[in-house]
Amino acid sequence: FARARALHTGSPCPAPPGLEARAREVIALAEGEWNYYGPGLARRRLPRVACYFCKDQPWFAEFRSAVQQIRDLDGFRRLVRATFR
Numbered sequence: 001f002a003r004a005r006a007l008h009t010g011s012p013c014p015a016p017p018g019l020e021a022r023a024r025e026v027i028a029l030a031e032g033e034w035n036y037y038g039p040g041l042a043r044r045r046l047p048r049v050a051c052y053f054c055k056d057q058p059w060f061a062e063f064r065s066a067v068q069q070i071r072d073l074d075g076f077r078r079l080v081r082a083t084f085r
Contacts, residue, residue: 019057023084026053027077034073046070050080059083 006013017025029049033042047067054060063083070076 019084022053023080026050026084027080030073030076039072043070046076050076054084 003013003016005011030042030046033045033049036042037045047064050067051060051064054063057063063079066079066083067076070079
């Protein structure tokens with residue numbers, strides 16, 4: 001939203017978020033999905049929503065494959081912390 005606001009007002013665009021910020025946000029998103037949808041649906045939605053945060057990274061394909069194997073929220077947290085460095 002900060003980038004969109006800057007473009008709208010003609011201000012300089014802020015730098016895109018780093019991997020640490022992306023990791024925090026994708027974990028928060030997954031936790032919210034787990035709470036809102038429940039584990040079953042959240043687990044099925046996870047590859048789509050989580051991969052958006054790293055689609056520009058060279059390790060994207062490996063992360064996407066690993067996310068598809070996730071079975072619980074703790075496993076996802078571990079994967080993100082290990083990958084988003």
